Amino acid sequence: MARVVVDVRLKSEILDPQGRAVQGALGRLGLNGVTNVRQGKQFVIDIDGELDAAATEKLHEIAGNLLSNPVIEDYELSVEQA
Amino acid sequence: MARVVVDVRLKSEILDPQGRAVQGALGRLGLNGVTNVRQGKQFVIDIDGELDAAATEKLHEIAGNLLSNPVIEDYELSVEQA
Amino acid sequence: MSRHVDTVTNAANTPDLEQPFAELGVKPDEYARIREILNRRPTNSELAMYSVMWSEHCSYKSSKVHLRQFGDKKPDSDAMLVGIGENAGVVDIGDGWAVTFKVESHNHPSFVEPYQGAATGVGGIVRDILSMGARPVAVMDPLRFGPADAPDTARVLPGIIAGVGGYGNCLGLPNIGGEVVFDPTYLGNPLVNALCVGTMKHEDIHLAKASGIGNLVILFGAATGGDGIGGVSVLASETFEDGGPAKRPSVQVGDPFMEKLLIECTLEVLHAGLVEGIQDLGGAGISCATSELASNGTGGMHVYLERVPLRDATLTPEEILMSESQERMCAIVPPENAEKFLEICAKWDVVATVIGEVTDTGRLIIEWHGEVIVDVPPRTVAHDGPVYERPYHRPTWQDTLQADAPTADRLKRPTTASELRDTIMTMTAAPNLASKRWVTDQYDRYVLGNTVLAQPEDSGMVRVDEVTGRGVAVSTDCNGRFAKLDPYNGAKLALAEAYRNVSTTGAVPLAVTNCLNFGSPEDPEVMWQFSEAVRGLADGCLELGTPVTGGNVSFYNQTGDVAILPTPVVGVLGVIDDVERRTPMSWKTDGDLIYVLGTTADEFAGSEWAHEVHGHLGGLPPGIDLKLEQALSQILVACSRDGLIDAAHDVSDGGIMQALIEMALRSGIGARVWVPDNLDPFVFAYAESATRAVVVVARSEEQRFIDMCAARNFPATRVGVVDSAAAAEPALVVDGVYGDVLTLPIAELADKHFSTLPAIFGPTVG
Amino acid sequence: MSAQGARIGVVTFPGSLDDRDAARAVRLAGAEPVALWHADHDLKAVDAVVLPGGFSYGDYLRCGAIARFAPVMQEIIAAANQGLPVLGICNGFQILCESHLLPGALIRNDHRHFVCRDQRLQITNNTSLWTRDFELNEEIVVPLKNGEGGYVASDNVLDELEGEGRVIARYLEVNPNGSYRDIAGITNARGNVVGLMPHPEHAVEPLTGPTTDGLGFFTSVLSSLLQGAAR
Numbered sequence A, B: 001m002a003r004v005v006v007d008v009r010l011k012s013e014i015l016d017p018q019g020r021a022v023q024g025a026l027g028r029l030g031l032n033g034v035t036n037v038r039q040g041k042q043f044v045i046d047i048d049g050e051l052d053a054a055a056t057e058k059l060h061e062i063a064g065n066l067l068s069n070p071v072i073e074d075y076e077l078s079v080e081q082a
Numbered sequence C: 001m002s003r004h005v006d007t008v009t010n011a012a013n014t015p016d017l018e019q020p021f022a023e024l025g026v027k028p029d030e031y032a033r034i035r036e037i038l039n040r041r042p043t044n045s046e047l048a049m050y051s052v053m054w055s056e057h058c059s060y061k062s063s064k065v066h067l068r069q070f071g072d073k074k075p076d077s078d079a080m081l082v083g084i085g086e087n088a089g090v091v092d093i094g095d096g097w098a099v100t101f102k103v104e105s106h107n108h109p110s111f112v113e114p115y116q117g118a119a120t121g122v123g124g125i126v127r128d129i130l131s132m133g134a135r136p137v138a139v140m141d142p143l144r145f146g147p148a149d150a151p152d153t154a155r156v157l158p159g160i161i162a163g164v165g166g167y168g169n170c171l172g173l174p175n176i177g178g179e180v181v182f183d184p185t186y187l188g189n190p191l192v193n194a195l196c197v198g199t200m201k202h203e204d205i206h207l208a209k210a211s212g213i214g215n216l217v218i219l220f221g222a223a224t225g226g227d228g229i230g231g232v233s234v235l236a237s238e239t240f241e242d243g244g245p246a247k248r249p250s251v252q253v254g255d256p257f258m259e260k261l262l263i264e265c266t267l268e269v270l271h272a273g274l275v276e277g278i279q280d281l282g283g284a285g286i287s288c289a290t291s292e293l294a295s296n297g298t299g300g301m302h303v304y305l306e307r308v309p310l311r312d313a314t315l316t317p318e319e320i321l322m323s324e325s326q327e328r329m330c331a332i333v334p335p336e337n338a339e340k341f342l343e344i345c346a347k348w349d350v351v352a353t354v355i356g357e358v359t360d361t362g363r364l365i366i367e368w369h370g371e372v373i374v375d376v377p378p379r380t381v382a383h384d385g386p387v388y389e390r391p392y393h394r395p396t397w398q399d400t401l402q403a404d405a406p407t408a409d410r411l412k413r414p415t416t417a418s419e420l421r422d423t424i425m426t427m428t429a430a431p432n433l434a435s436k437r438w439v440t441d442q443y444d445r446y447v448l449g450n451t452v453l454a455q456p457e458d459s460g461m462v463r464v465d466e467v468t469g470r471g472v473a474v475s476t477d478c479n480g481r482f483a484k485l486d487p488y489n490g491a492k493l494a495l496a497e498a499y500r501n502v503s504t505t506g507a508v509p510l511a512v513t514n515c516l517n518f519g520s521p522e523d524p525e526v527m528w529q530f531s532e533a534v535r536g537l538a539d540g541c542l543e544l545g546t547p548v549t550g551g552n553v554s555f556y557n558q559t560g561d562v563a564i565l566p567t568p569v570v571g572v573l574g575v576i577d578d579v580e581r582r583t584p585m586s587w588k589t590d591g592d593l594i595y596v597l598g599t600t601a602d603e604f605a606g607s608e609w610a611h612e613v614h615g616h617l618g619g620l621p622p623g624i625d626l627k628l629e630q631a632l633s634q635i636l637v638a639c640s641r642d643g644l645i646d647a648a649h650d651v652s653d654g655g656i657m658q659a660l661i662e663m664a665l666r667s668g669i670g671a672r673v674w675v676p677d678n679l680d681p682f683v684f685a686y687a688e689s690a691t692r693a694v695v696v697v698a699r700s701e702e703q704r705f706i707d708m709c710a711a712r713n714f715p716a717t718r719v720g721v722v723d724s725a726a727a728a729e730p731a732l733v734v735d736g737v738y739g740d741v742l743t744l745p746i747a748e749l750a751d752k753h754f755s756t757l758p759a760i761f762g763p764t765v766g
Numbered sequence D: 001m002s003a004q005g006a007r008i009g010v011v012t013f014p015g016s017l018d019d020r021d022a023a024r025a026v027r028l029a030g031a032e033p034v035a036l037w038h039a040d041h042d043l044k045a046v047d048a049v050v051l052p053g054g055f056s057y058g059d060y061l062r063c064g065a066i067a068r069f070a071p072v073m074q075e076i077i078a079a080a081n082q083g084l085p086v087l088g089i090c091n092g093f094q095i096l097c098e099s100h101l102l103p104g105a106l107i108r109n110d111h112r113h114f115v116c117r118d119q120r121l122q123i124t125n126n127t128s129l130w131t132r133d134f135e136l137n138e139e140i141v142v143p144l145k146n147g148e149g150g151y152v153a154s155d156n157v158l159d160e161l162e163g164e165g166r167v168i169a170r171y172l173e174v175n176p177n178g179s180y181r182d183i184a185g186i187t188n189a190r191g192n193v194v195g196l197m198p199h200p201e202h203a204v205e206p207l208t209g210p211t212t213d214g215l216g217f218f219t220s221v222l223s224s225l226l227q228g229a230a231r
Ligand SMILES: Nc1ncnc2c1ncn2[C@@H]1O[C@H](COP(=O)(O)OP(=O)(O)O)[C@@H](O)[C@H]1O
Pocket: C140, C141, C142, C143, C175, C176, C177, C178, C179, C180, C436, C439, C440, C454, C455, C456, C457, C458, C459, C460, C476, C477, C501, C650, C652, C653
């Protein structure tokens, strides 16, 4: 079994209303010095069997087109074989 | 500067309609063998200066109550001092 | 991990096994009755089923003896097609159309997890409506919260609003109204009531009954998870030898997308004529659906429980029976229709599984991998639950409360123009009277394209038939303070207000639903409030000729020993033959005359003014005469039909002044108003006498209007005229105020009225 | 071809909500609505397509992200590139952006609430196939309702859209969702594909909408078809 984790984050030049809201809240809750907050998504995908090269490529394609929108987001993909 | 990453995931016993929707799409896009998908949130928080114990504690409090909803979600917090 | 499954054989062989019935909320005498019914001890699965089906929530055991009045005192009405007892009542609205509507509570879950609690509350009531064969066409949400500025309200309210909106918006159902009321008694116990309206043709009505031997029992929708099985985990932990079951969720999460598919899929299988009976899965899940379907039908059912698709493989059979997983339905389908049925489900990506069949054994038999774990007469589970005659008595404090009337000596009233002006500015910004736009702007009111009236109008109105323009109007109301002062008349006042709101928009009131939110039925004083409220509502419905078609009881709404205000929320549905002639709430034409229909008296007990300005609650609520209410309704409907009035707005919380302000703010156009000679200006402004409305009459119709009121012997008083030039800027100008003229600029009123909720809960748009 | 005979497809995805409303608007504008199903590779020879509002596939991942891969979208993408008029409303706009038929993307509203309001707009392009019946700079009011309606794109793209006159409508008075440069809707270079967040299909009858201003979008495409401007 393989566990694939895909982190998706808004590109830094795109406004992140949720990150901004969190940043405001952190300040009000007394956490000082916060310079930036970004909110992203994380997908944890469990896959039966081993990941071969073809499957990994497919995963990148999916991460870059379905799980993230390349117009506004970047992704990072990591695989833990188990 | 410290970078704090908080991963927020639905507790495993809680229904995750988002993960399920992604799982369905993965199948339709021809990725086989997917047994489970969970969708979570990720917060990346940049903080000026070093994190002392008090700030770390505050961060945990915030992660457990503001960034995540303890009734349905768990969080994981990691700090990269830079 | 190994499991022992408690079978019927096992139960017969181990009659003396101790069972944890008390932990499941089953009383010793109830347990004894189960043993008597079965002639043996129940299996764990049977015990689980009885425990949940005989719970207060499912069996109405404390309320049943009182609720019977809704049937016993049922008015003669041709409109009722399906009455109390089904998933929801159905009324005939003419032209072959039928409407079903019902309100239900999801109070406690919404306190624990506001978003999901409210969301699944909407989901549940929508499935009730769907299971009658109707297409859900609108939702409403009567809500109650603690004080607006209390910290916990800041946690609870935004989540509940987002949950109601998140689910309803995603389902494509317009939200056409509701209530947002703040009172300290709801702080630890907010109320989330959800109402849904559905429409269908008469021939599409479906009932929850399993008839036809050999017909298949098909479960369809979401997979079953460990949701809402709290209590039953006692049994689960016994069934597991080692370790114990996986963790069970403490809250249920809704999946509105799944529900949307379920709606389309269900309507398609129903319209294709494939279904014999249908039932939604709500409280008590499969236990409830199978026992009710069987009990209402041929009488027997055989279920293979291991076929139920699971989201969590560790669930025990007891838990599967109990699970309240959302977004599931159960249909009874003749075998020859099964293929077509499954095909339609597949089209909508809805998983459907044949889990059993209808039999003539008179027994509900449930197997688990070849072993019988349930073998019961279904009626004993579904319908023959315990009935309690709980003791009740008039509270010891009731007389003192009623004696504490808000007279002018007891509560300081404004006595000058400038004092009244201050009062007006306070009142229009008071959380209970301020605009609820912060809430309603988060709800889609446009989807489906049939919404004719929505918030802030007096009732929500949707077009049912696009060709004829036939439509329905619905309003929900309840002033819990009135109900506390006098639950009998308080319930009548709630009914009267909802009835009036429907009439005000030009619809003829037809039928009633209700959601009775009270404290603990084990407290005799709460039980008295309940019994009085039911009696008042039943008497009121009889007098008005509007039958109760269904409803819901929610008990145990209290924090510690302190119960919420008794809150019998009443929903009234009316029919309008052509929505084109709806009456909107505000004026638009200069020179139109403003009339008050009804009589204003010095009635301030339970009023918003006493509450907001003095924090006072005492005295007797406003008098209520339903014959007069009926006369007012007939006038309002006739005026709409004959085109005599251009606008109408009901007078309730905040009295005439609040009604005028809401009308002015709705249109942005000013008016000149004068206090009638015989009335104290403050009483004119803020008394909350019942059975009144403000109406707007074109000068050309004035004589006909006066004649109509006179013919019905109903008081109508001219109090103003629409005047966009009443002052330099658009304003309400009130003359005769303790010798002065009050000028209330609309901009100033708007600033007060619209900024209260955003100031507390944060800005949204604009 | 006569406008009377025009057939306009309305796609239903699982989770589409305003498909009935879009079909009604098509009918009131004088054309015949044709139901299209997400799972079919079949456009039924329609003259134009509307992608209606809603929450396709629940929109749990990202609005429009999954719908983009639906079979019917493969046909629509190909046909749109050949000039078929396509209008995406709200979720439809999101799907068009996800499909890269239109540039940019729609993100969560800056105030993070779902918002439903009667929105004042200025029509800033009257040459696209879906806006030609409007006056340039005409002000209209139509309902707006969304949770993820903030239009974002890079500065280059925004400059290009503005430079080429491809912003079809802007928010007036209030920017209800934080859209960059108050953009409410845009068109592709060819002018046949239009996406907007507000809901013109909810402003087609005086009885149920704040105005009937929304009809203009639907009559525009009929004029376009009549004049042979399409394809
Ligand atoms: N939670 C809510 N959801 C939808 N509409 C609401 C809600 N709360 C209040 N409204 C609407 O706001 C308007 C004003 O409410 P309210 O003052 O309680 O009316 P009334 O006193 O006439 O019953 C009504 O149209 C009502 O339906």
